Amino acid sequence: METAKPTKRKRFPNASTAGVSLADVAAHAGVSTATVSRVLNGTATVAAEAMERVQRACRELNYVPNGAARALSSRRTRTIGAVVPSIENAGFAVAIGALQRWLDAEGYTLIVASSDYDPAAELREASLLMSRGIDGLLLVGGEHHPDLIPMLAQQDVPFIETWTLSDHHPCVGFDNVAAGRQLADYLLDLGHVDIGVIAGRMRHNDRASGRVAGVRQALEARGLRLPTEWMIERPYRILEGRLAMKALLAAPTRPTAVICGNDQLAFGAIIEARASGLSVPADISITGFNDLDFAAFLDPPLTTLSVPADRIGIISGEYLLGRVLDRPVLRVNEIETRLVVRASAAPPRKGNDNGNNKGKGSRRS
Amino acid sequence: METAKPTKRKRFPNASTAGVSLADVAAHAGVSTATVSRVLNGTATVAAEAMERVQRACRELNYVPNGAARALSSRRTRTIGAVVPSIENAGFAVAIGALQRWLDAEGYTLIVASSDYDPAAELREASLLMSRGIDGLLLVGGEHHPDLIPMLAQQDVPFIETWTLSDHHPCVGFDNVAAGRQLADYLLDLGHVDIGVIAGRMRHNDRASGRVAGVRQALEARGLRLPTEWMIERPYRILEGRLAMKALLAAPTRPTAVICGNDQLAFGAIIEARASGLSVPADISITGFNDLDFAAFLDPPLTTLSVPADRIGIISGEYLLGRVLDRPVLRVNEIETRLVVRASAAPPRKGNDNGNNKGKGSRRS
DNA sequence: AGGAGTTATGTAAGCGCTTACATTTTGCGC
DNA sequence: GCGCAAAATGTAAGCGCTTACATAACTCCT
Numbered sequence: 198m199e200t201a202k203p204t205k206r207k208r209f210p211n212a213s214t215a216g217v218s219l220a221d222v223a224a225h226a227g228v229s230t231a232t233v234s235r236v237l238n239g240t241a242t243v244a245a246e247a248m249e250r251v252q253r254a255c256r257e258l259n260y261v262p263n264g265a266a267r268a269l270s271s272r273r274t275r276t277i278g279a280v281v282p283s284i285e286n287a288g289f290a291v292a293i294g295a296l297q298r299w300l301d302a303e304g305y306t307l308i309v310a311s312s313d314y315d316p317a318a319e320l321r322e323a324s325l326l327m328s329r330g331i332d333g334l335l336l337v338g339g340e341h342h343p344d345l346i347p348m349l350a351q352q353d354v355p356f357i358e359t360w361t362l363s364d365h366h367p368c369v370g371f372d373n374v375a376a377g378r379q380l381a382d383y384l385l386d387l388g389h390v391d392i393g394v395i396a397g398r399m400r401h402n403d404r405a406s407g408r409v410a411g412v413r414q415a416l417e418a419r420g421l422r423l424p425t426e427w428m429i430e431r432p433y434r435i436l437e438g439r440l441a442m443k444a445l446l447a448a449p450t451r452p453t454a455v456i457c458g459n460d461q462l463a464f465g466a467i468i469e470a471r472a473s474g475l476s477v478p479a480d481i482s483i484t485g486f487n488d489l490d491f492a493a494f495l496d497p498p499l500t501t502l503s504v505p506a507d508r509i510g511i512i513s514g515e516y517l518l519g520r521v522l523d524r525p526v527l528r529v530n531e532i533e534t535r536l537v538v539r540a541s542a543a544p545p546r547k548g549n550d551n552g553n554n555k556g557k558g559s560r561r562s
Numbered sequence: 563m564e565t566a567k568p569t570k571r572k573r574f575p576n577a578s579t580a581g582v583s584l585a586d587v588a589a590h591a592g593v594s595t596a597t598v599s600r601v602l603n604g605t606a607t608v609a610a611e612a613m614e615r616v617q618r619a620c621r622e623l624n625y626v627p628n629g630a631a632r633a634l635s636s637r638r639t640r641t642i643g644a645v646v647p648s649i650e651n652a653g654f655a656v657a658i659g660a661l662q663r664w665l666d667a668e669g670y671t672l673i674v675a676s677s678d679y680d681p682a683a684e685l686r687e688a689s690l691l692m693s694r695g696i697d698g699l700l701l702v703g704g705e706h707h708p709d710l711i712p713m714l715a716q717q718d719v720p721f722i723e724t725w726t727l728s729d730h731h732p733c734v735g736f737d738n739v740a741a742g743r744q745l746a747d748y749l750l751d752l753g754h755v756d757i758g759v760i761a762g763r764m765r766h767n768d769r770a771s772g773r774v775a776g777v778r779q780a781l782e783a784r785g786l787r788l789p790t791e792w793m794i795e796r797p798y799r800i801l802e803g804r805l806a807m808k809a810l811l812a813a814p815t816r817p818t819a820v821i822c823g824n825d826q827l828a829f830g831a832i833i834e835a836r837a838s839g840l841s842v843p844a845d846i847s848i849t850g851f852n853d854l855d856f857a858a859f860l861d862p863p864l865t866t867l868s869v870p871a872d873r874i875g876i877i878s879g880e881y882l883l884g885r886v887l888d889r890p891v892l893r894v895n896e897i898e899t900r901l902v903v904r905a906s907a908a909p910p911r912k913g914n915d916n917g918n919n920k921g922k923g924s925r926r927s
Numbered sequence: 928a929g930g931a932g933t934t935a936t937g938t939a940a941g942c943g944c945t946t947a948c949a950t951t952t953t954g955c956g957c
Numbered sequence: 958g959c960g961c962a963a964a965a966t967g968t969a970a971g972c973g974c975t976t977a978c979a980t981a982a983c984t985c986c987t
Binding site: 581583584585595596598599600603605606627628630631632633634635636637 | 972973974975976
């Protein structure tokens with residue numbers, strides 16, 4: 198046991214060697230592997246003639262670099278991760294699309310995972326992304342599993358919270374409470390006092406919750422409140438918007454205006470209102486959120502709050518790569534939302550005959 | 563020079579050692595790194611007691627594996643790549659979403675890149691994905707840059723062409739020509755003879771071209787043809803659908819039915835038709851393609867061809883991982899499309915007064 | 928107790944690339 | 958030509974993990 202014999206073993210005796218390695222390029226070009234690496238990465242001055250020989254060798258050999266080797270030795274993957282609540286949500290898709298294009302131009306790759314609005318899933322996905330190796334991580338919102346941020350700190354992975362503003366963490370977004378307030382104030386200024394809300398799922402969704410809180414604030418500032426039966430939560434889908442509006446119209450009294458958590462819910466709400474014989478916005482005003490692609494084309498064209506989701510994507514990329522590459526970055530990046538007034542909201546009908554007169558007294562604070 | 567002195571150098575003297583390595587876990591658990599690896603990957607029998615010690619060590623040390631090291635040594639990245647024409651295209655988004663969820667359940671990661679319908683960009687993106695390391699690649703359609711397939715073969719990367727059927731390559735999809743023919747036959751059976759087409763961009767888009775070819779075949783089988791001025795190409799966006807319909811309505815004679823390349827174009831076409839004073843489908847029938855989320859909610863609800871995009875994603879995953887893991891796979895995977903008849907198409911009005919009587923003779927072959 | 932076979936575990940090579948440090952080459956001034 | 962400084966290039970360690978092969982431990986049978 199103490200005199201273990203030195204042995205010579207072959208590693209991977211049957212392994213395929215189809216790939217061209219950096220060493221092959223170096224031999225072909227007549228330089229060291231270090232010089233090949235320098236040429237490929239632009240990390241040092243290389244004589245023009247040697248550079249040309251290396252580049253020709255890469256072309257002639259059809260060299261494809263091994264990213265895992267590069268990541269392992271450089272301790273950088275040149276990959277950014279993003280965990281979003283739902284990939285199919287168009288707002289996130291726009292931001293992700295913009296981020297992916299921006300990163301592409303910077304020579305970086307984006308990996309996207311989804312959490313289905315569940316903080317435990319977000320933690321799990323983030324952990325998986327980190328074990329695959331990411332140089333930075335985009336998160337959505339400000340509410341996470343308690344182990345997530347410490348884990349990112351331990352692994353030294355820069356992150357940014359999007360669609361929200363934060364007192365402590367890097368962020369790009371807007372004040373969701375103010376956004377909700379803005380929509381409610383717009384309807385209140387039109388003369389509405391009976392305002393309902395169709396929100397997305399709010400559990401673990403601080404953005405949706407914040408906007409509803411903003412609506413409540415605006416109402417309370419005018420001595421009004423949001424009754425329980427006018428507060429509906431539904432997943433962000435057209436059909437769910439229909440079902441939510443159906444529930445609102447079935448309430449003992451009806452609102453004259455409805456603030457929807459996004460444009461898909463608003464689309465469904467409009468369809469259901471009209472199917473119920475109501476005219477939009479004459480009988481009931483409806484607003485959306487996000488100004489998705491189809492919003493302008495609805496009948497009537499949707500009044501909605503526009504969020505430049507592509508800016509969120511790009512600023513996230515700038516922040517994360519700024520951190521990776523030690524560039525100066527802003528911790529807080531506020532973007533502008535914009536109320537896009539189209540035709541789905543109007544002053545309430547005077548002399549309503551839809552049961553509102555009966556409920557008006559009970560909604561004053 | 564001949565007597566080079568042996569030197570001892572420190573690698574990364576200032577490197578941060580924040581990460582816990584497999585060696586740390588091994589030391590903590592009192593086993594070799596090989597045993598830790600065996601436990602984590604389930605690649606060999608390990609005594610229950612040792613396994614428990616390893617798992618506890620991972621938990622106590624918050625061990626996060628280094629994916630690059632794993633990929634380099636195992637020659638597997640456990641990552642699948644996908645190059646799609648446009649990430650924001652909802653049909654592709656559904657397929658990608660389904661693939662991503664399926665791969666996630668298999669412990670694999672998906673990286674998505676976009677080509678903007680450009681074969682040169684597709685080649686570039688595929689090459690980048692390969693240098694990052696992918697175990698398989700999803701492609702869209704059957705038309706590619708000539709260097710792409712040979713490069714995949716050289717790198718030994720399994721691939722699959724989606725949304726198409728192929729005589730030579732792995733594929734999952736449907737016959738695009740037959741799909742176009744089916745839509746045209748449906749309208750012809752309703753009695754239409756004056757049929758226009760609003761297609762997506764067809765250059766390097768064999769799917770769109772195939773469907774238009776199918777429309778032409780159906781017309782020609784009945785002694786009809788598709789006039790040049792009724793063949794419009796537009797990017798897949800709602801606004802473009804409006805512009806295309808505007809062009810069709812400005813033609814000397816108008817079609818009584820329009821086949822749109824996807825539901826977004828159809829949406830825009832419906833809006834423009836109605837803005838022009840036409841009733842859909844009474845004055846002009848319109849069909850879409852893909853049965854996107856909003857199709858059923860349009861006014862009138864859209865008649866469209868439904869493609870199970872999620873099936874495309876999942877079957878792609880099964881095929882690619884089957885290849886990676888040496889499971890039996892089918893080269894050709896045909897999926898069913900389905901004509902979803904809603905309310906946007908109807909028999910043509912009798913005794914049309916929109917100029918069609920004048921053009922009828924010139925469209926007979 | 929010894930031998931054979933099976934199971935469990937350890938050793939050490941190496942996956943492909945990067946880069947700190949060492950060495951060589953080049954250019955310039957005297 | 959020599960000396961010095963700067964530029965260019967080479968050497969070799971090692972990033973963290975996997976796994977082929979070697980060795981040790983265990984079990985069963987005679």
